[in-house]
Amino acid sequence: MKVLIADDDPQLVRALRITLAAHGYEVVAAPDGAAAIALAAQAHPDIVLLDLGMPRLGGVEVIEALRGWTKAPIIVVSGRTGSADKVEALDAGADDYVTKPFQIDELLARLRALGRRTATSTADPVVRFGDIVIDLAAHDVTRAGARVHLTPTEWRMLEFLARNPGALVTRQTLLKEIWASEHVSDSGYLRLYMSQLRKKLEPDPAHPVHLLTESGMGYRLALD
The missing domain is CATH 1.10.10.10 (Winged helix-like DNA-binding domain superfamily/Winged helix DNA-binding domain)
Structure with a gap:
């Protein structure tokens, strides 16, 4: 299963890349919102992990752009803890919201849950x-x-x-x-x-x- 990580924190991306690869995930990463959209169009990830506070394009704008053409689950991974930020992201089309700092076991559990949903969905038409x-x-x-x-x-x-x-x-x-x-x-x-x-x-x-x-x-x- 392919996961796109969209985050401008290189240390977090490196840690997630190592951890997710060890659990059998294929990982691609983008450092900003515009790059995330381009990479999603190219790589067609099964799941997207997305920060809200990215340069060039914010996370909500990325969610709205992706939802224009893909149903791939989107998990927001953000340091923003306010309910307004969560509601805005979910209303834009995100499937889940994990607050930083997070436990890796919790993130893996959410990935597995959304991965099962993706695996049972209809193939590309x-x-x-x-x-x-x-x-x-x-x-x-x-x-x-x-x-x-x-x-x-x-x-x-x-x-x-x-x-x-x-x-x-x-x-x-x-x-x-x-x-x-x-x-x-x-x-x-x-x-x-x-x-x-x-x-x-x-x-x-x-x-x-x-x-x-x-x-x-x-x-x-x-x-x-």
């Missing part, structure tokens, strides 16, 4: 629309049975939309998820990649019926 089949687990796209080559950025954009079929995905969310920064401005990047996706996946790219633009807001994947 296969998303279909028209003659397109997207296998999210295999990172594979076919059109009428023939494999479609996508660039890494095209895949990430399509994947976020496919994990939220029918839902509006805002431009800011896509920019933050794909380029790992809320400060990137949309200077045509999204329109360019959406145009490329439509050329590869739509029957008539000039009149899309699946990869839709919501004017002034973002994009939506329509399956019907």
Whole structure:
């Protein structure tokens, strides 16, 4: 099981990496919020351990960004003990909250509990629309049975939309998820990649019926 640790305390990250590896977990780590989002998109962790007070992007913002496309359990591990901080994190989509300093046995127990829930959940789905089949687990796209080559950025954009079929995905969310920064401005990047996706996946790219633009807001994947 893969665990993403998002924390700017290198000593804590080092200690957790050693302890979790000794208990059979695969560990990846990010030192700030933006890096955590980027690494989550790349590594697809089964569980996220997340500090709230990180540079670049705060923990709550990271939770909200991750919840835009993944259901992986998120455990907040924070020195903030106030109930308001806990409620805000849980309302944003966190599954659990552990206060620093913590007992490692308690953290391991919470990881096991959430890991059991993850293990029994449905595997990554296969998303279909028209003659397109997207296998999210295999990172594979076919059109009428023939494999479609996508660039890494095209895949990430399509994947976020496919994990939220029918839902509006805002431009800011896509920019933050794909380029790992809320400060990137949309200077045509999204329109360019959406145009490329439509050329590869739509029957008539000039009149899309699946990869839709919501004017002034973002994009939506329509399956019907």
